Amino acid sequence: MEDRLGGFTYVVFYLAAGLAATLAQVAMSPDSSIPIIGASGAIAGVLGAYLVMFPRARVRTLVFLVYIVRFAELPAIIVLGAWFVLQIFNGLASITAMASGGVAWFAHIGGFVVGLLVGFLFRGRTKGTTPSW
Known part of the structure; x- marks a missing residue:
């Protein structure tokens, strides 16, 4: 993604x-006293942009079928689509009231959605060029 967007644009996008x-997580859990620490939301943004810009790219991943574990190359749209549904x-x-834990699921969702939007914005851009807008 950095290669496609250019270094400065990538840093701005990532931040x-x-x-x-962070805002998505706070909006969904405004009363939480658990601090939000980590880069997973920003990384989810990179995944969202990657999905839009390279939907047919092959992603090598582990596939679990009961007792069989294999490597498979699947299109990014399948891997990242399944990941997003899981989030x-x-x-x-x-x-739910019983839920607790340390994963900021809505941070992942918010970052991914921003990544999708940025991906659509820069979809036609070639390596390190300035957008036409």
Whole structure:
């Protein structure tokens, strides 16, 4: 992503995705006393932009089928789409009164959505060029 966006734009994007991720988590858990620490929301933003810009790229991943574990190369749209659905499912499950834990699911969701938006904004951009807008 850095190669496609250029160094400065990538840093601004990464920080914006991290900020949006933090705001999403705070909006969904305003009464939480647990600090939000980490870069997972910003990284989720990078994943979202990657999904839009390289949906057919092959991602090598482990696939678990009962007792069989294999490596498989799957399109990014499948791997990251499944990952995003998992974030939504876990985020909704964390809203319950009984939920506790240390994963900021809504930070992942917020960062990913910002990444999708940035990906659409820069989708036609080639290596390190300035956007036409």
